[in-house]
Amino acid sequence: MNWRAVGATALAVALTVPFALPFAYLLIRNARDLGGLWSALSDDRLVGPLMRSLVLGVSVALAAAVLGTLAAWLVARTDLRARRAWALLLCLPLVIPSFVGAVALIAAFAPGGLVEQVLGIGFLPEVSGFTGAFVVLTLLTYPYVFLLVMARLRTLSPALEESARMLGRRPMQVFTTVVLPQARAAVAAGALLVFLYVISDFGAVQLLRYDTLTRAIYSDRLLDPTTSIALSLVLGVIAVGVVALERRSSRVGLRDQRRVGASLEVPLGAWRVPAYLFLVLLIGLALVAPIAVLAFWAIRGLANGSVDSASVVADPGLIVQPLLSTAGISVVTALVAILIVLPIAYRSVRRPGRLGEALAGTVVGGFALPGLVTALAFVFFTLSTPGPLGALYQTLPLLVLAYVVHHGALALGAAQSAVAGIPARLDDAARIMGRHRIRRFAGVDVPLMLPGLAAGAGLVLLSTAKELPATLLLAPPGFSTLAIEVWQAAELAAYEEAAIFALVLVAISAVLTWFLVVRPALRSWSQTPVTGTSSTGADPPITSGHPEVSAS
Amino acid sequence: MESFPPHVEMCPAVPTRSDPRGSTLTVHGLERQLGGNPVLRGIDLDVPAGTVLALLGPSGCGKTTLLRCIAGLDEPDAGLVVVDDFTVSGPECFVAPEKRRIGMVFQEPALFPNRTVGGNVGYGLPRSERSGPRVERALALVGLTGTAERMPATLSGGQQQRVALARALAAEPSLILLDEPFSALDAPLRADLRGEVRRLLAAAGATAVFVTHDQEEAFLVGDQVALMLDGRIAQVGTPDDLYERPASREVATFVGDANLLPAEADGDVALTPVGRVRLARPAHGRVEVVIRPECIAACVGGDSIVERIEYYGHDAVIVTSSRGCPVRCRVMGRPPFDTGDRIGLEYVGEPSVAFTP
Secondary structure (H helix, E strand, O other): OOHHHHHHHHHHHHHHHHHHHHHHHHHHHHHHOHHHHHHHHHOHHHHHHHHHHHHHHHHHHHHHHHHHHHHHHHHHHEOOOOHHHHHHHHHHHHHOOHHHHHHHHHHHHOOOOHHHHOOOOOOOOOOOOHHHHHHHHHHHHHHHHHHHHHHHHHHOOHHHHHHHHHOOOOHHHHHHHHHHHHHHHHHHHHHHHHHHHHHHOOHHHHHOOOOOHHHHHHHHOOOOHHHHHHHHHHHHHHHHHHHHHHHHHHHOOOOOOOOOOOOOOEOOHHHHHHHHHHHHHHHHHHHHHHHHHHHHHHHHHHHHOOOOOOOOOOOHHHHHHHHHHHHHHHHHHHHHHHHHHHHHHHHHHHOOOHHHHHHHHHHHHHHHOOHHHHHHHHHHHHHHOOOOOHHHOOOHHHHHHHHHHHHHHHHHHHHHHHHHOOOHHHHHHHHHOOOOHHHHHHHHHHHHHHHHHHHHHHHHHHHHHHOOHHHHHHOOOOOOOHHHHHHHHHHOOOHHHHHHHHHHHHHHHHHHHHHHHHHHHHHHHHOOOOOOOOHHHHOOOHHHHOOOOOOO | OOOOOOOOOOOOOOOOOOOOOOOOEEEEEEEEEEOOEEEEEEEEEEEOOOOEEEEEOOOOOOHHHHHHHHHOOOOOOEEEEEEOOEEEEEOOEEOOHHHOOOEEEOOOOOOOOOOOHHHHHHHHOOHHHOOOHHHHHHHHHOOOOOOOOOOHHHOOHHHHHHHHHHHHHHOOOOEEEEEOOOOOOOHHHHHHHHHHHHHHHHHHOOEEEEEEOOHHHHHHHOOEEEEEEOOEEEEEEOHHHHHHOOOOHHHHHHOOOOEEEEEEEEEEEEEEOOEEEEEEEEEEEEEEEEEOHHHEEEEEEEEEEEEEEEEOOOEEEEEEEEOOEEEEEEEEOOOOOOOOOEEEEEEOOOOEOEEOO
């Protein structure tokens, strides 16, 4: 028996345990109190929030699917000008966390906000509730559909559409009879991602006061923990189910016809103006408007100053501490995540099989569980466990652990590709030259994996920096991140402060997103698809690990 | 160069025709640049009704671009494309591809994967005829009766390309464009389909333009062959025109194997290293004469030395030199010579052509 292989497997299994912990805890805790679970599930403490979560999820997913698909088709297939620039701009709403979007919407319509002051509209409509949540979440999530559909359209052979045109069908008919059926799987995958994002979302629905499951879980956690835990289980089961569905659907390989070269441009003719208008409006509402609103409040706040000397408006230096905390905790989380998932990646790639799949699936399950639910499970677990585990409550190590459990799948996807990218022959060659195992790992594997691991760490970093609910529930007293500062200021209706922190957060997020998501996606689009390759070559990294789907 | 209005909408669709014969196709002065490089440098072509033109050329010569300009999938920078008496692409007019009533078959089958074979074939037909006898007839034509309910993915590559052909033929276009339709298939399958396409196009009575980089394919399928080199038509003619009376040295060397032997011409006769050769076009002075290797007979004893023998099985090429210039000579079967033997060479072919060097 090879004890080394057994040791490696044992290590991988042990490292996977934390990822299963939150869900396992919810199951056990609910199983122990079946009466409480039953009463929570059977009355309208469940039904109302559940229905609202599903209605919001489905309607946002549908709207995002329509907007994202239409935008992708316009950019990929028509004779609009500057299509690369449009593609770039259309991705950018990804950099705005949902709670920042909600803050922007509320601040815009608040008394003294942009709408009242600049547009001069005296009557301010009610933006909270379903309408506000629907608008904010749709505008921030359509890029998921956009990116997936763009990637699919890039791999679709232009000869299909050319054949259809030569057979006498007009461009719009070609779109509905040829392009759409071929892109259906991508649209569906994007819509599922959006649905998951919406039912997991906490920040936007809480700020906009729309009572979904996440909001009920959060508000019940202190006074009615039994209900909170029961609802968490329900939400967790739905979320994990959606991810399982998404993974199964994406595993069905897309059969691609091969042909290189540019696709036929559809002349828009008289539709050119409405098309530009649509894109301008979409980007204007999803990207320009939130940033303009935040900039408006931030600039006005900094110009007017504040009577409160403890406010960032009075003392811009106060930005430094939350900025450093955000950066520090994100970097630590990213490094820990890579170290934890690397053995799992090795085990699942080098020795493929049931166990490896189960390990990777567990890590993805940790990612599927909404951040709020993960955090709450850790809260209840530590509070109800005496001894050293209980002492972890509201400490930085537990916060990092929760982050790693929630975002680890992003690192795992990157680490798996990195491990798979090491030619096995290289290891053999180093072995024949008599290199010791550890020196082989350090001298051969690590340098080859470094770019891939760095990308994975970057994705974890980005998601952690934007994370809200886990930080809210698990951060030690006095520890504050940019997201927390935005949150607290928004709850006090201190929009000047919220805007300043939010802009800094968006700026950091924009830089990271550019390097980690947008640039690789654009690069893969500019390469012509290689003859006979599967679609995976041209997919943006988003399909391999769904970066950024984090409950904010 | 004139600038073209983008997709002039006023151009009406090409009308349907009751005439069962194919259309005539005329291309005049066609120019096209791609990425700043001229790809088509003034193309003139005339394809009479009901004939097949094989468009032959090395890859990158612009033949696919020319075909796409005829189809309307690409917009020329200058020049005319006229189908029958109808200008489909010109300085004031660009008819969209779906309004040209031109059939097209691509390198890949490009079947719609979400539709059945029958659904693919019926795609270009009027709604009422999308399933029924017309689809069956088109499938029967390509020898695929009874496959209408199957999905394209369940067919072999050759069958898929047949379905693509049936799909193009089903709409009964009077002009069909084929863009290297067999290039993705294995050699035996290609040979089968070549003959079949020739038969199908004749049966349909349609005019066709067939793009290929394979000389054999061009000669077998085309009534006329147009050789395209570097964005220009180098020569149009019947296959034997191109082979026996090439218009330039480039044509002579691209189409088949050729010796270009130095010679002294005097009217319709030239004196070459392989003896006297009659000329199809009179010439004078120092020239180069095109001599096909199979037009030279070799016999034992003479003043040429065998340098090498390339043995292909059904024939062989003797590489020799005659009066200091290399000569290739093709014989059937295995030649009765060995390297180093002395042989005599004699020209036995039809009148050839000469170019001034």
